[in-house]
Amino acid sequence: MAANRFSFVSDNAGDLYLTVRPVGIYWDSPQGAYPVEFSALPGIDTGLSVRVRQDAQTVPVIQQPPRGFSYLANLGQSQAWSDQTVDGHYTVQGEPIDDTGIIKAELDIPISTDTVFSFEWNYQAMPAAIAETNIAGHDYFSVALEFANGQDLTWMRSEFLSAGEHFQCPLPWWDQRETHFVIEDADVPSGSWQTHERNVLADYAEAVPGDLPKKIVGVWFIANNVFAKQPGKALFRNLKIQQGGEEIALIPAATRKGSELY
16 A cells, blocks of 8 residues: 555456555565465454445556666555656655655676675655664665575664664564665764765675675665654665676666656
């Protein structure tokens, strides 16, 4: 569901099924299938109401994710992410409203010791009320790489933690899969563009236990402000992977003209 109040028009006829995802349980498919061990549990009345209209109605336009990205199926859609042109740069913008959203673009990039992940970001409003290492404070924006071993490493700014700190995600299920690396803190003025270049294997070796990954399979943007519900906004641009003298752009670097890039 992309909002607390949500409407849509079905492209097909047939039975309509509605399910609610509990915290810590994640869908196995874009169709909303739960893990077998959970789907066997009895249903619980949530008090959720549904109205179905058979006639065509004008419905609100659901904000689409940035070009080339889609929302992770296990979390579902939201309206946390959009794209726009800012100062002539193609820019990915996160601005959740009591919402969470992770968008992903699939990649297939072997990693070497010289693989560098570079990006620019501009944190304009920070959503966390306390340190992000706590569940109650785990409101944040980050950019992440997903690896073929099932792990992901996210780079973020924090107003409470110091640059150089890293920690496992405090949320259930994610604590086995996700590691956060703080690379910018309150010593850097917010509201300004900052450029970062990170050696992927060096950061991974420092922050994540176990064998080093061999391949990057996705790039993510993560936004969350469902805990403290404070306003948050962050912009990202010029994401690149550099290795072996080559450069791979992960989002368009060009500006927009109408709906097209040029």
